[in-house]
Amino acid sequence: MDAFSPFPPAWTKDAVHAQPFGCPTCGAGSREAKQVWLNRRAPVFTDGRKRKWQEFYQCECDSVWWAWSSDRPPLDLDGNSDEGGQRPGEGS
Numbered sequence: 001m002d003a004f005s006p007f008p009p010a011w012t013k014d015a016v017h018a019q020p021f022g023c024p025t026c027g028a029g030s031r032e033a034k035q036v037w038l039n040r041r042a043p044v045f046t047d048g049r050k051r052k053w054q055e056f057y058q059c060e061c062d063s064v065w066w067a068w069s070s071d072r073p074p075l076d077l078d079g080n081s082d083e084g085g086q087r088p089g090e091g092s
Contacts, residue, residue, distance in 0.1 A: 003036045012037055012056045018065040021072055025063035033057040
């Protein structure tokens with residue numbers, strides 16, 4: 001499966017709009033998805049000419065959901081950097 005394919009995969013047809021961003025069934029985030037497809041052929045333009053598109057996810061629990069790219073929370077790159085969730089230099 002190519003996430004950037006111009007053609008939607010069959011599994012996206014029953015997707016539900018998830019608000020807040022994440023699986024509406026089990027609460028898993030997008031990083032836990034089994035499959036992803038980005039609808040980049042039909043962007044929506046917001047105020048200020050910013051572009052957003054639909055992101056479709058098939059969750060580990062087999063639920064299928066979609067959300068706007070602008071709704072995706074920022075990636076926390078520091079959260080996985082050290083054991084125990086502490087950043088280097090923190091803690092005792």
